Amino acid sequence: MSNKRNYIVLDLEWNQGADSSEHPEIPFEIVEIGAVKLNDKKEIVDTFMSYVKPQVYLKMHFMTQKVIHLTMDELKDAEVFPVVWEKFLKWCGEDYIFCTWGTLDLTELQYNIRYHKLPDLSDGPIPYLDVQKLFSLDKEDGKSRRALEYAVDFMKLEKDDSFHRADSDALYTAEILARLSKAVESRISFDLFHLPADRKREVLIHFDTYSKYISRRFPDKAAALRDANAASLRCYICERNTKKKIGWFTLNNKHYLGLGSCAEHGLMHGKLRIKKTDDGGVYVVKTIRRATKEDENGLKTREKKARLQASKLAKMLRNQTYRTRKNNDVPS
Secondary structure, rough: OOOOOOEEEEEEEEEEEOOOOOOOOEEEEEEEEEEEOOOOOOOEEEEEEEEEEOOOOOOOOOOHHHHHHOHHHHHOOOOHHHHHHHHHHHHHOOEEEEOOOOHHHHHHHHHHHHHHHOOOOOOOOOEEEEEHHHHHHHHHHOOOOOOOOHHHHOOOOOOOOOOOOOHHHHHHHHHHHHHHOOHHHHEEEOOOOOOOHHHHHOEEEOOOOOOEOOOEEOOOOOHHHOOOOOOEEOOOOOOOOOOEEEEEOHHHHEEEEEEEEEEOOEEEEEOOOOOOOOOOOOEEEEEEOOOOOOHHHHHHHHHHHHHHHHHHHHHHHHHHHHHHHHHHHHHO
């Protein structure tokens, strides 16, 4: 991020219907927006808080009521989402990066934007800082994902306000972010509500120990695995194609693993995840990192297991086909 860019630390609270299929176009309706603006020195310079008048779910779900302690009566005089959103965007300014605790807020925000037929926040993936992930990278093992209150206690921050309210959660998140090492901010995250529109806008980003690739939409898994970019296994350091040691294989038809060797940088382990889009298509998220000889041996064992699974499945399908044909040949 540029030296003068602001941080917009965002937190949302939302309501939902009694039935999850009630309004699939807006599974969660935002009822409160809270945000804190930090300058490039991570100093708090402004705050934003607004309730949002419900337009879709007019009864408070019992779980929402239990968590955020808001009533419909408190929301009845609030402004509707399009008005609040316009004010919020103006408050954000021109040059900023969103920061959230976890991965959900920007996705649900964009569902609400689309439902109200407002201009898209972006026409592709949105880079943002997942402060929950950054806390883990800076203070723990990089894999754990802690509750906000846990992190507040860990950092020994004053708990002056209740949790699960947008303004207080945004403030707690901002205070945590301000105390994290600047170095972990390079571990940018991407919200994928909107995928890259075409090959040129696909995401390829290099971190200190691995690379990450995010593809455009494909009609199906077969098309994704045929694509040269999606199926490549390049060295994350020099971006040269590796020599194949273990081709892509899968044990669950969702995650594919592979191994290649770079002449200069050694073994490279690839993990390719096939994810579904809302409209029935798929996209690929691929990571590549260095591997050890021990990793290679482990992958060989797993590949052997995958081949065995595939062989058993093929045999079962052949037997089913044989039995079906035999039954169809029986005279009536």
